Amino acid sequence: MSLETVKCPYCGYVFRTDVEKILEDGKITVVRNKITQVGASKPGQVEYIDLTCPNCGEEFEWKIT
Numbered sequence: 001m002s003l004e005t006v007k008c009p010y011c012g013y014v015f016r017t018d019v020e021k022i023l024e025d026g027k028i029t030v031v032r033n034k035i036t037q038v039g040a041s042k043p044g045q046v047e048y049i050d051l052t053c054p055n056c057g058e059e060f061e062w063k064i065t
Helices: 019-025
Strands: 003-007 014-018 029-032 035-038 048-052 059-063
Touching: 014 019
Parallel strands: none
Antiparallel strands: 003 014, 029 035, 029 048, 048 059
16 A cells, blocks of 8 residues: 555645555546546556545646656
8 A cells, every 4th residue: 555645736635545546446547648548557657647635626637656
């Protein structure tokens, strides 16, 4: 389990999420190279996932590190 600290760009709320678990579940959209695809990514590529802030409910893209 790898928790990442995420800060909402809208309200500034800081929360932690398990990005690996989200990717395994396949319930999240992974964005690679400006093309939206569902599923795990290829190694070495920059990925963004869509997250929803638990505080304000706004959706935003988060770069996976």
